[in-house]
Amino acid sequence: TTLPGMRNEGNSEAEAEAVGCQEQRPSGENASSEEEGEAEDENCQTPWKKSQKLADGLMRFSIDLMKEVQLESNRTNVIVSPLSIAIALSQLALGAANRTEKRLLEVMHLESAPCLHHTFGTLRRRLTESTLSLASRLYLQKGFEVKEKFLEDSEKFYGAKPTALSGISEDDLVAINEWVKEATRGQIPTFLQQLPASTVMLLLNAIHFHGFWRTKFDVNFTGPDVFHLDNEFVVPVEMMKAQKYPLSWFTLEPQDIQVAKFPFKTNSSFVVIVPNQPTWKISRVLENVPYKQLCRLFPREVPTAVKIPRIKLGYQLELNKVLSRMGLGELFTSPDLHKITDEPLFVSSVQHQSALELKEDGVEASAATSIAISRSVSAFSLDRPFIFIIFDDETGIPLFIGCVQNPNPSAAPQQKEPRDSSEVTDANEYPMPK
Template identity: 55%
Template sequence: MVLLWGLLVLSLSCLRGPCSVFSPVGAMEPLGQQLMSGQTQEKLPPLFLLKLGKQQELGGKTAWKKAPGDCKEAPTPEQTHRLAQAMMAFTTDLFSLVAQNSTRPNLILSPLSVALALSHLALGAQNQTLQRLQQVLHADSGPCLPHLLSRLCQDLGPGAFRLAARMYLQKGFPIKEDFMEQSEQLFGAKPVSLTGRKEDDLANINQWVKEATEGKIEDFLSDLSDGTVLLLLNAIHFQGFWRSKFDPNLTQRDTFHLDEQFTVPVDMMQARSYPLRWFLLEQPEIQVAHFPFKNNMSFVVIVPTHFEWNVSQVLANLSWDILHQPLLRERPTKVQLPRLHLKYQLDLEATLSQLGLQELFQAPDLSGISDESLVVSSVQHQSTLELSEAGVEAAAATSTAMSRMSLSAFSVNRPFLFLILEDTMSLPLFVGSVRNPNPGAQPERKEQQDSPDNRDSFQNEKSFSLEDKPFGPDLKLAPPLEEDYPQPSSPK
C-alpha cells in the first residue's frame, strides 16, 4: 500500500503597507465556525469549469480576460493529452530544480498540488503575470488549464484520490467577489476569515491541515507574517492499494547500495512472481517499472544503471511518450522493493523564481483578486509517503532506444526515482527520489568495491540465484521478446 499526502500553502501580502479594510456581506464565515473534525471527512465539493485566455487590446497593452463559459464542455481527448504532456514537462522543470538545490538524500513533492495552487492564483492574475503562469505550466496552447485540472481531479481514482482546499482571508480584506466565488466553485476553497490573533489563527490553520491530511501533517505553519492578507491552501491525499500485494512474511533485512563503496541495511519487500510492466531505456541507461495499483494508478520506479546521475538528466529523457506505453504487457517478475517512509517540506519561492515566476514575489498583477497591490510572500509545500506491503489481491518510445529484456527479476537496491501516475493518460501526481531509504543507519563499506562499469558486480545478491539475477547494475542488454511483447511505438 502507498499513502501519500501533498500540502501547499500560498501566502499573499499587500505590496505597499497595510491593506484597506472592507467587509463584503456574507463573504466569509468566522474562523471559529469553519468546518472542523468530522465534517472534513464529508465528500469534497465538486470542481467545476474555468477559462483563462481570451485577450483584447487595451491602451496598446494585451489584457487577458477569463471567459468561464468557453470551458464548460468536457475536455476532448486532445486537450487531455496536451494537459498530461504539459504536467510532465512542468514536473520535470520543478523537480529538477528542487533536486538541484537540495542536500537531502530523499525528496518527494506533488507537482499536481503546486500546479493547482498556481492555477488558483491565475484566477486573479492579469496581463504579463497570467502569461508567465501559463508559460511555466506549459499551458500556452491550453487556456482552460484550471478547468481541465479541476475536471480531471474529479475523475482521478474515486476512493483513492482526494483533494481539499481552503482560502483564509484577513478580516475585512477587500477581495473581489468573482475571485472568491470561482475559488470555491472551481477548487472547493471555502473562504474563512482570520481573527487577527496570530496564535489562534495558526492553531486553527494547522488544525485544518491536520484534519485534511488525516493526521499525517501536523504543525505545518510555525509563523504567520503580520502582513499576510490571503492564504491559499490545498491538500492532496492518495491511498494506493497494490493490485497484487507483497507478503509481509517475505520482507527481510537486505542491502541497499548507496554508491560504489557504501551500503545500508533496509527492509526489503519481496515477491516471487509479481505482474510487472517494465523496460530498459538505453540512453540514458535506466530501468523503468510500473507497479500497478487499483483505480488506474501506478507506482513507477526509475532505476539508473550507473551511480553517477542527476535528476534533470534522467527526467529530461523521460518524456510523456516514453512513460505512456499501454501496449507493454505485464510479465511475472521476481521483485525487491524497499519499504519507505518519506517526508519533505520546502519553501518554493526560490524554485518558482528560477522557473521564471520571480514577478510573483516582486510586483505581480493580481488585480483580479483585489484592487490592492498584492505580492506573494510565501509558497510552502510538504509531502509525505508511506510505502508498505498491504494491498488487494487481483488476478493476475522514442525510436528504437527501448526494449523488453529477457530477464525475470527487478531489484530496487540502489538509488532511484519514482512517480505516481494516472495510467490512462500518464498524469503525474507525485514525484520523488530516494538515494538512501535508511538515512539513520551508519553506511557500511562494501567488501569488494562495485563500479558502474563492472556489470558483474552484483552477481552474488543473496536473494537471487545466478541464473535469475536482480534487474540491477549487472544488467546485460538482450534482444526484445518480440513474440510475447509488442515494442513501444515512436511518438508521432
C-alpha cells in the same frame, strides 16, 4: 525541455491496451486537432477529451520543478506533488491578469491548455474520491475585500473560498493546521510551525496518497536487505520481495536507464526510473526519459522476481525561491492580482507538504514458497537510487514526483561486502522480459 522519442530495441511492440495507457488516446482521435482554435469554454463539460495538453504541460512542469527543488533541498529523498502545486497556482491565476496571469500559465506549460479551470475542477473532484487527499487554500490578511467573481470561481473549480486571517498569529496557526489535518484525513497533522512575518497572502496546498498495489506483496517475504548508495556503500533496509510479480519493465539502452511500472488498484501507477550508473544527476535523467512514448514502450507484464524497499516519505518546503527561479519572482513583489482585490496584493509565502507511504498492504494466504531468486526468471531490483513518478492512468497526469537516494538516512552507511557469487544485485544480470 525537448524529450527525444526513443524506443527500446530489446522489446517487442508494446500493446495498445497496456495498463495505465488505455485512456490517453481517446476513441482513436487526435485530441489536439479538436482543440485548435478553441478560445472559450463552450465545450468544457467534457474536458477529458482535452486532458492531453494538461498532462503534457504538467509533465514538463514536474521536470522543471524537480530540478529546482533538488537545488533547494539538502536532503537525500524528495517528494513533491506537481499536481497539487499546479492546482494552487491555477487557483491564483483566476485572480491574476495581464503579465502575471501569462507567466503563471507559461511556467506551468499550460498557456495553450483549453478549459483549464474546468478541467482542473473535474480532475480535483475525481481524484479526491479515491485514495488521494488533496487541499489548497488562499489565506488573506484581515481587511481585504475580495471580488465576488473570484470567490465564486475559486469555490466552483477549486472547492475553496479564500479565507481571511484573524490577525492573531497563534489562532491563525491553529486554524490553518486544523484545516489541513481535516482536508488530508489526518495524514498531515501539523502543516505549519509558524506563520511568515507580516503575512499578506498565504498560498497553501497539501496532499496525501496511499497506494494499494494491484498485486500485493506478501509481508512474510519482507526482510532485511541492503540498498546500494553507490559503488562503495550500502545501508540496511526492509525489502519487500516477490518471486513472480506481474511487472512491465524495459531498459532504455542509450541512456542505461531501467523503467518499471507497478500498478495500484485505483487507476494509478508507481513508475520507477532507475539509472544503472551510480554517478547520475537527476536533471539529466529526467531530461532523457521519453514520457510521451512511455505507454508504447511498456511491454506486457511478465512474472518477475522483484525487490522494492518499504518507503515512507514526508517532505515540506517553502517554494518561494524555487518558483522565483522558475520565473514567478514577481508573485512575491508586485503581481497584478486585481481580479482578487483592487488593493495592492502580493504572495508572502507558498508552502508545500507531501506525504507518501508504500508498503505490502495486506497479507495474502499463500504456500510457503522459496524467495530465492532464480536466474531463469526476469528480475527487477529497486536496490539503488531511483526516481519515481505516480501517474493517474486515465489522463497520464503526474500526481507525485520524487527521488529516493537513501531510504534509510538514519542508518550509518556500510562498506560493501565482497559480492557472494550466489547473490545477484544487479538487475542487468537477469534476462530481459520478452
